[in-house]
Amino acid sequence: MSTTPEQAEQQNTPEALWAAETVYRPDLFAGKVALVSGGGSGIGRATALLFARLGAKVAICGRTAEKLDAVVEFARARGAEMIAVPTNVREPEQVEALFARIDDTWGRLDCVVNNAGGQYPQQAIDYAPKGWAAVINNNLNGSWYMMQRAAQYWREHPLPTGVSASIVNVVVVTERGMPGVAHTVAARAGIIGASRTVAVEWAPLGIRVNCVAPGLTATEGLSVYPPEAVREFPLANPMKRPGTAMEIAEGCIYLSASSGRFITGEVLTIDGGGKLWGELWTAGRPEYYKLPG
Numbered sequence: 001m002s003t004t005p006e007q008a009e010q011q012n013t014p015e016a017l018w019a020a021e022t023v024y025r026p027d028l029f030a031g032k033v034a035l036v037s038g039g040g041s042g043i044g045r046a047t048a049l050l051f052a053r054l055g056a057k058v059a060i061c062g063r064t065a066e067k068l069d070a071v072v073e074f075a076r077a078r079g080a081e082m083i084a085v086p087t088n089v090r091e092p093e094q095v096e097a098l099f100a101r102i103d104d105t106w107g108r109l110d111c112v113v114n115n116a117g118g119q120y121p122q123q124a125i126d127y128a129p130k131g132w133a134a135v136i137n138n139n140l141n142g143s144w145y146m147m148q149r150a151a152q153y154w155r156e157h158p159l160p161t162g163v164s165a166s167i168v169n170v171v172v173v174t175e176r177g178m179p180g181v182a183h184t185v186a187a188r189a190g191i192i193g194a195s196r197t198v199a200v201e202w203a204p205l206g207i208r209v210n211c212v213a214p215g216l217t218a219t220e221g222l223s224v225y226p227p228e229a230v231r232e233f234p235l236a237n238p239m240k241r242p243g244t245a246m247e248i249a250e251g252c253i254y255l256s257a258s259s260g261r262f263i264t265g266e267v268l269t270i271d272g273g274g275k276l277w278g279e280l281w282t283a284g285r286p287e288y289y290k291l292p293g
């Protein structure tokens with residue numbers, strides 16, 4: 001990769017993220033509360049720290065308490081208000097407890113970035129039913145439980161007139177084939193479809209619902225991909241580099257902030273042009289598709 005794993009790791013440290021340049025003004029989210037799932041690492045951590053830098057009170061969730069605690073400790077040491085709520089988004093009762101904790105702590109919620117997710121690379125023809133179900137449960141059902149609970153929260157606790165609530169679902173690019181991850185493409189296409197429909201149903205509640213579709217992004221999440229796939233990842237887009245967690249975070253902020261106030265039901269693709277050109281073999285390139293020489 002033109003961005004090496006070491007460079008990606010350096011860009012993704014909390015220190016580097018906190019110091020990274022941003023176009024946004026520091027009080028953009030003053031008085032507002034944001035929830036970021038999967039906030040203990042990668043894109044979720046970058047988004048949570050950016051919300052915090054811009055004045056939001058932030059709740060982060062994920063399954064691993066240690067990862068969340070490290071982010072919270074870092075942010076609090078810099079004056080931010082942040083809480084960690086260990087949560088498996090696949091479990092509706094844990095999602096319920098998460099929203100109760102936010103309500104008890106701040107009595108308000110403005111923005112949800114529904115970023116938690118994951119999959120594993122394998123040729124689709126070999127997926128075990130349990131593996132397909134795990135990915136669908138994580139990325140379709142888990143994301144849905146979070147969206148639905150957020151909407152219920154805003155139905156019970158409407159924001160002041162003129163202030164919209166925002167849900168941003170982090171998905172994948174679904175317009176093109178993505179060999180090796182058909183299960184996640186299916187799950188995320190479901191979330192995109194649901195988002196377009198509830199963007200209409202929930203507009204009367206003042207809720208905007210959008211998606212961000214990252215292209216290949218250098219995070220610790222890429223460690224599950226085989227080395228031959230990772231070597232080819234620069235071929236995934238015409239810019240011939242992976243995106244950074246900060247580049248995806250800034251897109252999530254754009255849709256969450258007042259900059260997104262007339263945008264709902266949309267998918268913002270941040271992929272360096274990858275859906276227009278490039279090759280992505282997440283489980284390695286099969287013999288049939290090997291290039292001559």
Ligand SMILES: CCCCCCC/C=C/C(=O)SCCNC(=O)CCNC(=O)[C@H](O)C(C)(C)COP(=O)(O)OP(=O)(O)OC[C@H]1O[C@@H](n2cnc3c(N)ncnc32)[C@H](O)[C@@H]1OP(=O)(O)O
Nearest residue numbers: 117118119120122128130131134135173215216221222224
């Ligand atoms: C446009 C460009 C897009 C680029 C896309 C490609 C790049 C994308 C990158 C990312 O999204 S990285 C960020 C996300 N991080 C991850 O994906 C890593 C985490 N992944 C996981 O945690 C798992 O994949 C999971 C399935 C989501 C975890 O669920 P769970 O804990 O319930 O699963 P397991 O108990 O581990 O496994 C259940 C079941 O799943 C099958 N399975 C799991 N891993 C594999 C594997 N590596 N190979 C084949 N099959 C797998 C298997 O059936 C498991 O059952 P058992 O065999 O264990 O009984």
Ligand SMILES: NC(=O)C1=CN([C@@H]2O[C@H](COP(=O)(O)OP(=O)(O)OC[C@H]3O[C@@H](n4cnc5c(N)ncnc54)[C@H](OP(=O)(O)O)[C@@H]3O)[C@@H](O)[C@H]2O)C=CC1
Nearest residue numbers: 038041042043062063064088089115116117216217219221
């Ligand atoms: N990096 C990339 O190239 C791309 C990433 N994406 C998507 O972006 C999102 C962030 O990925 P990225 O930052 O790269 O990778 P990470 O693996 O760093 O982030 C995924 C986060 O989600 C959390 N998570 C996973 N499953 C659950 C669950 N069931 N409940 C709660 N939290 C969960 C993980 O924490 P824990 O394991 O502790 O629960 C982790 O913090 C994911 O949805 C990913 O699929 C989409 C396209 C490309």
